[in-house]
Amino acid sequence: MVELAQELGVSTATVSRALNGSPSVRPELAQRIRDHAEARGYVANRLARALSANVSRAFVGCVIPYVDTPAYSAVVAECARLLSADGTQMILTITENDPERELQQLKELVASRVAGMIIAPSTHILDASKQLLSALPVVEFHRACGIDAPGVFSADEHAMAEAVLHLAALGHTRIGYLGTTEKLSNGPVRLRGLRRGVELAGLDLDGLPMRLLEPTKSNGQRGAAELLDLDRPPTALIVGGGALSIGAAQEVRERRIQVPSELSLVVYGDPSWFALSDPPLSRITVSYEDLARRAARLLISRLEGRQSTRAGDGAGADDVQLVPAELHIGGSTAPLAARQG
Amino acid sequence: MVELAQELGVSTATVSRALNGSPSVRPELAQRIRDHAEARGYVANRLARALSANVSRAFVGCVIPYVDTPAYSAVVAECARLLSADGTQMILTITENDPERELQQLKELVASRVAGMIIAPSTHILDASKQLLSALPVVEFHRACGIDAPGVFSADEHAMAEAVLHLAALGHTRIGYLGTTEKLSNGPVRLRGLRRGVELAGLDLDGLPMRLLEPTKSNGQRGAAELLDLDRPPTALIVGGGALSIGAAQEVRERRIQVPSELSLVVYGDPSWFALSDPPLSRITVSYEDLARRAARLLISRLEGRQSTRAGDGAGADDVQLVPAELHIGGSTAPLAARQG
DNA sequence: GTGAAAGCGCTAACAC
DNA sequence: GTGTTAGCGCTTTCAC
Numbered sequence: 001m002v003e004l005a006q007e008l009g010v011s012t013a014t015v016s017r018a019l020n021g022s023p024s025v026r027p028e029l030a031q032r033i034r035d036h037a038e039a040r041g042y043v044a045n046r047l048a049r050a051l052s053a054n055v056s057r058a059f060v061g062c063v064i065p066y067v068d069t070p071a072y073s074a075v076v077a078e079c080a081r082l083l084s085a086d087g088t089q090m091i092l093t094i095t096e097n098d099p100e101r102e103l104q105q106l107k108e109l110v111a112s113r114v115a116g117m118i119i120a121p122s123t124h125i126l127d128a129s130k131q132l133l134s135a136l137p138v139v140e141f142h143r144a145c146g147i148d149a150p151g152v153f154s155a156d157e158h159a160m161a162e163a164v165l166h167l168a169a170l171g172h173t174r175i176g177y178l179g180t181t182e183k184l185s186n187g188p189v190r191l192r193g194l195r196r197g198v199e200l201a202g203l204d205l206d207g208l209p210m211r212l213l214e215p216t217k218s219n220g221q222r223g224a225a226e227l228l229d230l231d232r233p234p235t236a237l238i239v240g241g242g243a244l245s246i247g248a249a250q251e252v253r254e255r256r257i258q259v260p261s262e263l264s265l266v267v268y269g270d271p272s273w274f275a276l277s278d279p280p281l282s283r284i285t286v287s288y289e290d291l292a293r294r295a296a297r298l299l300i301s302r303l304e305g306r307q308s309t310r311a312g313d314g315a316g317a318d319d320v321q322l323v324p325a326e327l328h329i330g331g332s333t334a335p336l337a338a339r340q341g
Numbered sequence: 342m343v344e345l346a347q348e349l350g351v352s353t354a355t356v357s358r359a360l361n362g363s364p365s366v367r368p369e370l371a372q373r374i375r376d377h378a379e380a381r382g383y384v385a386n387r388l389a390r391a392l393s394a395n396v397s398r399a400f401v402g403c404v405i406p407y408v409d410t411p412a413y414s415a416v417v418a419e420c421a422r423l424l425s426a427d428g429t430q431m432i433l434t435i436t437e438n439d440p441e442r443e444l445q446q447l448k449e450l451v452a453s454r455v456a457g458m459i460i461a462p463s464t465h466i467l468d469a470s471k472q473l474l475s476a477l478p479v480v481e482f483h484r485a486c487g488i489d490a491p492g493v494f495s496a497d498e499h500a501m502a503e504a505v506l507h508l509a510a511l512g513h514t515r516i517g518y519l520g521t522t523e524k525l526s527n528g529p530v531r532l533r534g535l536r537r538g539v540e541l542a543g544l545d546l547d548g549l550p551m552r553l554l555e556p557t558k559s560n561g562q563r564g565a566a567e568l569l570d571l572d573r574p575p576t577a578l579i580v581g582g583g584a585l586s587i588g589a590a591q592e593v594r595e596r597r598i599q600v601p602s603e604l605s606l607v608v609y610g611d612p613s614w615f616a617l618s619d620p621p622l623s624r625i626t627v628s629y630e631d632l633a634r635r636a637a638r639l640l641i642s643r644l645e646g647r648q649s650t651r652a653g654d655g656a657g658a659d660d661v662q663l664v665p666a667e668l669h670i671g672g673s674t675a676p677l678a679a680r681q682g
Numbered sequence: 683g684t685g686a687a688a689g690c691g692c693t694a695a696c697a698c
Numbered sequence: 699g700t701g702t703t704a705g706c707g708c709t710t711t712c713a714c
Contacts, residue, residue: 001707001708002707010684010685011684011685011686012685012707012708012709013684013685013686013687013709013710014683014684014685016708016709016710017683017684017709017710020709024683024684025683025684026683026684029683029684043448043451043452044452044707044708045392045452045454045706045707045708046449046452046453046454046708047388047391047392047399047453047454047706047707047708048392048690048706048707048708048709049707049708049709050388050690050708051386051388051389051392051690051691051692051706051707051708051709052689052690052707052708052709052710053690053708053709053710054690054709058388058453059432062433066418067408067414067417067418067421068411068414068415068418070409073408073409073414074409076408076433077407077408077409077435080408080433080434080435081435081437084434084435084442084445084446087449089432089434089449089450089453090432090433090434091400091430091431091432091433092403092417092421092431092432092433093421093425093430093431094418094421094422094425096422101425104425105425107384108387108428108430109430110384111384111385111386111387112387112388112399112430113386113387113388246613249617250613250617253617271614272587272591273612273614273617273618276590276591276594276614276618277614277617277618277619278618278619342691342692343691351700351701352700352701352702353691353692353693353701354693354694354700354701354702354703355699355700355701357692357693357694358693358699358700361693365699365700366699366700367699367700370699370700385691385692386690386691386692387692388690388691388692389690389691389692389693389706390691390692390693391692391706392690392691392692392693392706392707392708393691393692393693393694393705393706394692394693394694394706395693395706
C-alpha cells in the first residue's frame with residue numbers, strides 16, 4: 001500500500017480512504033487510485049485492517065456439531081451466501097458434539113476477533129462456553145443452551161401430537177417413541193408434543209415403550225432394535241430426531257419388517273429420500289431452508305445492531321423465531337387391522 | 342498483553358515467549374505467566390499475531406460449490422477436524438458453481454492471508470482464479486482445473502465400464518447415459534469409462550441415448566425425463582454423477598416406472614439411502630471419507646512443506662491421489678427379459 | 683481534500 | 699534468560 005502511495009505521489013492515508021470509498025477524497029483521484037490498485041493486482045490485507053479498525057466484521061464464527069446433515073448444512077450454506085455478499089468471511093468449526101472441543105473452538109474464534117457467532121450448541125455445553133458466548137452477538141439455532149441470545153428453532157410440539165393422534169386414529173395403542181435425550185432443548189419439546197397427543201388420544205403414557213437417546217444414527221439403530229425386541233413390541237413407531245430416524249429406518253429395513261403392514265412408522269426430518277423411499281415414509285418435516293434463512297438474517301442484523309448501538313448484551317433473546325414442523329402422511333402408516341389381515 | 346506484562350513486572354516479549362512455549366524462558370516464570378494469563382481470561386489476538394509473524398498458519402480457505410452433498414461435506418468435515426487439531430481455522434466459502442463468485446472469494450481469501458487452500462473448482466474456472474491459486478499451497482479435489490497442484494480424485498473409469506458390461510450381460514443394448522458435462526474434469530473420465538465398456542461389450546456408442554449436463558439435481562430430473570421421453574427409450578440407464586442421480590431417481594419414481602422390471606438403473610454416489618431404497622439401487626460408489634481424509638492430509642502436509650522449504654511452486658502436482666470407484670450390484674438392474682415377463 | 687503520525691496487538695531481531 | 703525496539707499493513711485522528 002505504501003508502494004501504491006509512492007507510485008501515485010499521494011499518501012497512504014489517501015489510498016486507504018480511496019479504497020474504502022470515503023467521500024472526503026476527490027472522486028477523480030479516488031478513481032485513479034482504485035484503477036492503479038486494480039492494475040497492480042493489489043489486495044488489501046484484511047488482517048491488518050481488522051487489527052487497525054479495532055472493531056470489524058471481517059469474520060464470524062459458525063459452530064455446529066456436524067455438517068453432513070441437512071439440518072446443519074442448510075444453515076452453513078445460507079450463512080456463507082449472505083455473509084459473502086456482506087463481505088464477511090465465515091470460519092466454520094465442527095464440535096462433533098464434544099463440549100471440550102466446543103469450548104476450545106469458541107476460544108479460538110474469540111482470538112480471531114470474530115464479529116459474531118452462529119451456533120448450534122453441543123449437547124452438554126460448558127459454562128465457560130456460555131460465558132464466551134455472552135460477550136458477543138450470537139444467534140443460536142436448532143438447540144437452545146440458555147444464553148440470552150436470539151435464535152431460530154423448530155416448533156415440533158404440534159406435529160408430534162398430530163403424529164400420535166394419527167396413529168391412534170388408525171387403531172394403534174402400543175405406540176413406541178424413539179426420541180432425543182431431554183438434555184437437548186428439543187428433546188423435551190418433542191416429548192411434550194408426544195404427551196399431549198397421548199393425552200388427547202386417551203392413551204396411557206406410562207404404558208408406551210420409549211427410548212430417549214443422544215441423536216446419532218447408530219443410536220437410532222440401537223434404539224429401534226431395543227424397542228422392536230421388547231416382549232410386546234410396538235405396532236407403531238414414532239421417531240423424534242433426524243439422525244435417529246435414519247438409523248431407525250435402517251434397522252427396520254435390515255430386519256425386513258414390512259412397513260406398514262407389520263409396523264407403522266413415522267420419521268423425523270427432511271432428507272429427500274424419505275419421500276422417495278418405498279413406501280414414502282410418513283414424516284415430520286421442518287423447512288431447513290426457511291430456518292437457515294432466518295438464522296442467517298438474524299445474525300446479520302445482530303452484527304449491524306451491535307455496530308451502531310453497541311447495545312451489547314441488552315439486545316438479547318427478544319428475537320426467538322419458530323419454524324413450524326409439519327406432519328406429512330406417507331405410506332408407512334396404516335390401520336392396525338392391516339396387521340392381522 | 343501489555344497489561345499482563347505490567348502486572349507481572351516483565352516485558353511483553355517475555356509474555357509472548359511464554360505463551361508461545363519458547364524454550365528460552367525460565368520454565369517457572371513461563372508457567373507463572375501462563376497461569377496469570379489464564380486467570381485474567383486473556384486470549385491472544387490471532388489477527389495481530391498473523392500480521393506480525395508475517396507468515397502464519399492462522400487460516401486456510403476451503404472453496405466448494407455446494408455443502409449439502411456428501412461429496413463435499415465429507416471434505417469439509419475432515420478438514421475442519423484435522424485443521425482444528427492443527428490450530429488452524431478454516432474459512433469456508435461456497436461458490437454455487439459461479440466462476441465470478443469463485444474469483445471474488447479467492448481474492449478475499451488471499452486478502453485474509455490464508456496459508457493455503459483446498460478447493461473443488463467451479464465448472465468454468467476463470468484464468469484470474471487459476472492465477473491466484475498458483476501463488477499458494479493448494480490442494481484440489483473432485484475436479485481438476487489444470488493448475489499445478491496436488492489433488493485427490495475419484496477413479497471412475499473402471500467402474501463405469503463395469504456398469505456397462507453388467508447391463509450388457511443382462512441383455513441390454515439400448516443403454517442410456519446421463520452424465521456430467523465434459524467441461525468438468527470428471528465428465529470426460531466417466532465418459533471414457535463408458536466408452537470402454539461399450540466397446541468391450543461390442544455395442545455401438547453412437548446409438549446410445551446420452552445427455553451430458555451440469556451436475557445438479559434438477560438437471561438430473563430433466564435429463565432423465567428427456568431420455569425416457571425418447572421414441573425408443575433406453576431399457577437401462579446409467580447416471581454418472583451424484584446430484585444427477587438424485588434427480589434421476591426422483592424422476593423415475595415420479596413417473597411410477599417399475600425398477601428394475603421396466604427400467605434397469607445404475608446411479609452414482611454414496612447417499613446411504615441408495616442402499617436403503619426399495620429395491621436397493623445398483624450404484625457406483627466412492628469412499629468420500631477416504632477421499633476427504635487424503636485431501637485434508639495433503640493440505641496439511643503442503644502447509645508444512647511450504648513453511649520449511651519455501652519451495653513454492655516447485656512442490657506441484659506430483660502428488661495426485663486416486664480413490665477408486667466401485668460398482669455395487671443392487672436390485673435395480675435385471676435381465677432385459679424381465680421386462681417382457 | 684490531503685498528509686503526517688500515532689497506534690491496533692503482537693513477534694522477532696538485537697542487545698544486555 | 700530477559701528487556702528494548704522496530705516493525706507487520708492498515709485506519710484514523712489531527713493539522714494544514
